[in-house]
């Protein structure tokens with residue numbers, strides 16, 4: 659494929675082809691392809707170690723693939739990273755932040771780095787801190803934030819420039835139920851406005867509730883992908899379908915007898 663996949667209007671929100679990554683001899687992503695339609699809410703699911711974070715890191719320009727290409731709205735992430743990064747907001751794994759800034763300063767700094775007008779940065783920052791219930795923490799150093807607060811302030815930085823595509827690595831993990839509900843509503847409103855969200859999660863019920871589409875990864879491969887109803891197939895829930903797709907083991911019969919016993 660050429661460097662430019664198309665203009666930003668016609669192309670999928672995200673597309674990748676032949677994406678591969680190895681660490682030494684260990685191949686962790688094995689040449690995967692995916693198209694994420696604009697306006698979709700796309701879940702990326704898979705067991706521990708399946709390659710979800712590695713994939714999202716390559717897609718967002720944080721980790722260089724060994725092979726393959728990635729386009730955000732038609733812009734090649736590795737050939738034109740500056741333009742591609744204007745089109746996405748990212749909640750990465752690991753949450754490396756500027757620890758010695760307050761939440762408000764962090765948003766202000768990142769907004770200015772993106773070339774946004776100061777008054778727009780200020781008003782959007784206030785709104786985001788308010789919606790994410792971080793107003794009282796706005797003057798606190800990020801170093802003193804809890805894990806859930808760090809996740810919320812990072813989400814605010816991803817939303818600040820109002821990009822057409824959000825890529826979120828486990829956005830609801832470690833977040834309290836009230837904040838989780840707020841984040842879900844923010845993301846649903848975001849998609850309702852015609853934008854696109856891609857998130858990774860282990861929580862199948864959440865993916866089933868929120869997402870229009872899902873891709874299931876296992877051992878570095880996308881095993882199946884498409885609209886949620888199609889991937890669920892005849893299974894009662896997406897959780898059941900996932901269990902069968904990735905070959906989960908049922909412990910109903912045999913095994914762990916010592917855990918079932920009242921004696922030690």
Ligand SMILES: Nc1ncnc2c1ncn2[C@@H]1O[C@H](COP(=O)(O)OP(=O)(O)OP(=O)(O)O)[C@@H](O)[C@H]1O
Nearest residue numbers: 681684686704705706707708709710711712713860
């Ligand atoms: N820096 C690294 N060096 C070597 N191996 C790595 C590195 N980062 C990830 N891996 C390996 O790559 C594989 C995929 O990891 P990855 O974090 O992408 O999986 P994941 O699907 O996000 O898992 P989880 O659901 O547990 O977060 C794992 O086997 C992991 O051990």
